[in-house]
Amino acid sequence: MTDYLEMTDSQSSYQDVPDSALYSHEAEYALIGSMIQHPDLIDDAGGKLSVGDFHHPACAELFEVISALRSRGRAVDVVTICEARPYLADRQSSLAVAGLLVQNTPSAANFDEYGRIVKQRSVARRVIAAARIMSQRLIDGEPLDDVLSQGQQAWVSLEAEGLDSRRRYRFIKDILPEAIDGVDRRFNRTESLGFDTGLPSLDEFIPGICPGHVLVVAGTPGSGKTTLGLGIAERVAIVQNQPALVFSLEMTDVELVNRSLSSVGGVQLKRISEGHSMADDDWPRLTSAVNKLMDSPLIICDDSSLTLRDIRQICRTVKREHGLAFVGLDYIGLVNGDNKSASRYEVVTEISKGLKRLAKELAVPIVVLAQLNRGPSNRTNKRPTKSDLRDSGQIEADADVVILVHRDGESDAGKAGVTELIIDKNRHGPTGTCRVQHQGAYHRFVELIGNPYPSEDEVEIGRPLASKYKGRRGDEKF
Structure with missing residues (x-):
């Protein structure tokens, strides 16, 4: 379609460019x-658009004049526009141009759609411009990591600008039907609130690990935080058959798979690692675990050099190509920062904020493993609190749920594997403590059978009273 606004020779190149994904002069x-x-539509447009969003110079100039008149409280029509600026930069009469635009406007009822088209074309042009700048910086010899880091920030910003602002807010009357439908589906058990942990005593506090939530599992080294986090991921992938992505910055993917084989099959990890000590009845269990894991959408990334940018990119790729329902990160303290000069506190703070944004963006729960500082070991009461989280208090601030894994290695109960899961923060439910059995040989947690608060003598595995309260035997987990 030919432009109906006259253009000067210096702008004649526009005449040779058809309407495309990069601009729409008609809009x-x-x-x-x-x-x-x-x-009355001016204020709405002013909140969504800027002069730079217009491709046609005459439209950009008129938008600037109209916005200025509105901000000064003056009336806006073709006469006031001409009074404010008789001629445009290309020497066309503003009165004639504005009159022509009014005369040829199809319908002001479609104003929102015109604005959406203009904004999206503007973002598309800036995407191309950003790509060209990145290409030139690479040609000029700038480090790839620096170019990618700044490019990633540019993409996120442009992506946010490309969203229809109407989608960023809704009236409660528009949300209520969705909320009530959700209640009805859950009442009829056609939908669950989120993923369960596989530990009923823990699920009493957390009715579901929901999309957009961040669940922090923290503990000292060897407490079992990796076991708990991996166990939840296994349950999502095997029982729910939903894609679960696990980032392991501490162990290799083979080490994690061996743990899963032990946990799922009920085969001692020591025997799997040694190989030669496998017993006859271990092989059927191992075969069963292999079959279950082979058919499950459990995805593992063991790159120890990951940054938040890498994690975000991998998550987006997995979701686009395979779908994504769950993300686990072991653990946040090992994630590298993009800013080499920042302190560790600053790095972890930004990573924590980024993970929360990522959970909401991808609509998946993220289980983040974290270390505790030495505070509990210096106290008479060794039980940790959420304030003992290491590196940054932002981890606690961003978490929807904080679970502290605590096992008193000096008590008989602790030596027997009895572990406290302390729910010290829970935005959507109660806080409290439950006790579970850590089966270290199989690298998994199971329920304690019997009294949830037994005495130390009663829970110690191998003693006469222990059979009343011990966890399940080393059989298959799923």
């Missing part, structure tokens, strides 16, 4: 015409 004309016809 720009209609938008300006609608604003002149109905000045």
Whole structure:
């Protein structure tokens, strides 16, 4: 379609460019015409668009004049526009141009759609410009990591700008039907609130690990935080058959798979690692575990050099190509920062904030493993609290749920594997403590059978009273 606004020779190149994914002059004309016809639309456009969003220079200039008139509280029509600026930069009469736009505007009722088209085309142009800048910086010899880091920030910003602002807020009347439908589906058990942990005593505190939530599992080295986090991921992938992505910055993927084989099959990890000590009845269990894991969408990344940018990119790729329902990170203290000069506190703070944003963006729960500082070991009461989280208090602030894994290695109960799971923060439910059995040989947690608060003598595995309270035997987990 030929432009109906005259252009100067210096702008003649526009005439040779057809409407495309990069601009729509018709939408720009209609938008300006609608604003002149109905000045009450100006404020709405001003909140979404800027002068730089317009490709046609005459439209950009008219938008600037109209916005300025509105901000000064003056009336907006073709006469006031001409009074404010008789001629445009290309020497066309602003009165004639504005009148032509008003006359040819199809319908001001479609104003929102015109604005959406103009904004999206603007973002598309800036995406190309950003790509060209990145290419030139690489050609100029700048480090790839620096270019990618700044490029990633540019993409996120442009992606946010490309969203329809109407999608960023909703009236409660529009949300209520969705909420009530969710209650109805859960009442009829056609939908669950989120993923369960596989530990009923823990699920009493956390009715579901929900999309967009961040669940922090923290503990000292050897407490079992990796076992708990991996166990939840296994349950999502095997029982729910949903894609679960696990980032392991501490162990290799083979080490994690061996743990899963032990946990799922009920085969002692020591025997799997040694190989030669496998017993006859271990092989069927191992075969069963292999079959279950082979058919499960459990995805593992063991790159120890990951940054938040890498994690975000991998998550997006997995979701696009395979779907994604769950993310686990072991553990946040090992994630590298993009800013080499920042302190560790600053790095972890930014990573924590980024993980929370990522959970909401991808609509998946993220289970983040974290270390505790030495605070509990210096106290008479060794039980940790959420304030003992290491590196940054932002981890606690961003978490929807904080679970502290605590096992008193000096008590008989602790030596027997009895472990406290302390729910010290829970935005959507109660806080409290439950006790579970850590089966170290199989690297998994199971329920304690019997009294949830037994005495130390009663829970010690191998003693006469222990059979009343011990966890399940080393059989298959799922």
